[in-house]
Amino acid sequence: MLDLKLHAIAQSSRREILWLVREKELTSGEIAGHFDVTRPAVSQHLKVLVQAGLIELRRQGTRRLYRARPNGLEEVRAFLESFWEDRLGQLKQAAEADYGRDVDERSR
Amino acid sequence: MSAVADPDVVEKEIRIAAPPEVVFPYLIETEKMILWMGMQAELDPRPGGVYWVNVNGRDKASGKYLEVVPPRRVRFTWGWEGESSPLPPGVTTVEITLQPDGEGTLLRLRHTGLPKEVQASHAEGWVHYLARLADAGVGRDPGPDSYAM
Secondary structure (H helix, E strand, O other): OHHHHHHHHOOHHHHHHHHHOOOOOEEHHHHHOOOOOOHHHHHHHHHHHHHOOOEEEEEEOOEEEEEEOOOOHHHHHHHHHHHHHHHHHHHHHHHHHHHHHHHHHHHO | OOOOOOOOOEEEEEEEOOOHHHHOHHHHOHHHHOOOOOOEEEEOOOOOOEEEEEOOOOOEEEEEEEEEEOOOEEEEEEEEOOOOOOOOOOOEEEEEEEEEEOOEEEEEEEEEOOOHHHHHHOHHHHHHHHHHHOOOOOOOOOOOOHHHO
16 A cells, blocks of 8 residues: 555656645546646546545546545644654753853853 | 634744743754754755755755744744655745743744645655654664665
8 A cells, every 4th residue: 555655646746636635625627627637647647546545536426526535644743743842852952051051151 | 713723733832941042043053953953954044045954864854944033033944855755845834933931932833834635645654754753863874765765
């Protein structure tokens, strides 16, 4: 599954499609309207994205609606939370050591 | 209206026992940036200027400064370099504000614009980065990047 996902997002048009459907459902026609490539080419991209589990397809009558699959959100947040917390902890340490030296010099 | 946490934002707050004038250079000077963010940095702290930090020898944080207001605020775009990056440069924005707090500083960080694309589609990518970046900033080499092959 990971290989499929990596393959799917390695192509810039497909990343663009993911971006388009990240928050709202769009029909294949609406998606195709954002690109210069042919409708079949867009359909092919959509197929790859669906197979990779990155977007999902819903049929409504004759319309085919696509949107990004809502998962992974918490992992992203958890990652950035811990990344910035660690970094800021180091910043605090460095700046306080720095300031400590300043104060020492001034009080001498 | 009830306040609902914005899922696209990560916020952090920390108190530092040093005034904003002492903390601010750590956001714009290369020698000081590497003391908390990585191993190597290239910074041009003015709107449109380069923000680039080699975090651990392989993963590079890259963006552009948008706003530089000494000693109170910086804003820059932020992302990871690389074709398989789960968060490409230019997509998200980090704002750091320094507010005087007694003799110290209250630092607030807001990381905004986390796109649903990343959130929805790169879970494995994030796990990969998480594992690699656990060592970030302390100069430890996380080993060969299996994604880079």
